[in-house]
Amino acid sequence: MSTAQTVEIHVHEQACRGCEMCVDICPTKVFGFDEDKRLCTVGHAQDCIACLSCAYICPSGAITHSNYHQVKNFYRDLEFSKRMGKFL
């Protein structure tokens, strides 16, 4: 059974501070860096394994992913999850 799908990576350019931490942390070298604009670039999205390390390390929260299988956090109880869904 094939579950192949391409993960999509979105970088909010106005929020990118050019720290290069996503470039350093990515295990599959998905990101590049534009020295002139001082912004990270998505070079090889097809290599992304959706570990989300880049999204977690990004100081701005500028990197988001879509089209990937999301693992639910079962260690959180229902009451907590309900509350998180109400945050504006």
Added chain:
Amino acid sequence: MSAELVTINTEWLSDCSGCHIAIVDLHEKILAVLESVRIQRCPVLTDIKDYPPAKIGLVSGAIRNEHDKQAAIEMRNSCDLIIAWGSCAVFGGPAGAGNVHTREEIADAVYLNNKTTITTTLPNREISPLEVSVTPIDKVIEVDLYLAGCPPHPTYIFDALLSLLEGRTPKATKESVCAKCKRQMKKSDVSEIRQHTDGIPDPDLCFLSQGYICMGSATIDRCLSPCPTNGVPCTGCAGATMQILTEPNRDIRTEIADRMARMTKIPREEIIKEIEKSSKSHYSYTMASTMVSEKPTFLIKKWIHEANEDYEAAHG
């Protein structure tokens, strides 16, 4: 016409009133809001002392004393939808520092053995008795929506109200304070933590790159980043980012240290230790919330004790 207006009640509990003042900071935009809403009870604008039935209730401030608790319950009973408004209502805010001490210790420090005034008696009238601990309002009442910020920038309040009226999703994102800060993050050879009073920071470079501890990367943007833009490191007033709140293994001090250690030559453990030394400041807005205080790594009493011991050893 007035029958179609959406009614709003507001109430302040233990807070500084800044959230209410943020309504005034809407300036002329408030006219757009007032076309659709009727503000009823609002401590800074109207003289309504009771709680008339309303569609939307905005509650700012933490639950610190019995009055706060009763007022929150009254708001819940009178409003269809309750918004926890501002960091005190959402996380407990700076009043949460009271949770590090017992009520007896607080009464002693404030009234009986105050170092700057001469008082000998505890007030027993007009002052509402303290609750056992400081809590966000959702410990007492059911909350429908949370809008953090100290105060939330008027842009976010305006958008939250308009989105409710228009029945759409608010524009508030999960990005951090860094997202709106214009300083560049660059790797540096800085090897020592600098205090905020040390030197003059480069206005174009990220505070973390320069060795100053800034909470921007661990703080959700509900402010449009005015502090770092104007030369002041972020103090985390809007509360922690969603990934800190939702993930048990992530914490304010480790999130900052992870990033700062990557941007500089300062060891991660050293940064964590420095943040623990002033933990009451770094956790001041969120420590009353169980989302932070119940993390197994949150040991604020131990950190304060260690900081006091270090101080005594140095100044003995």
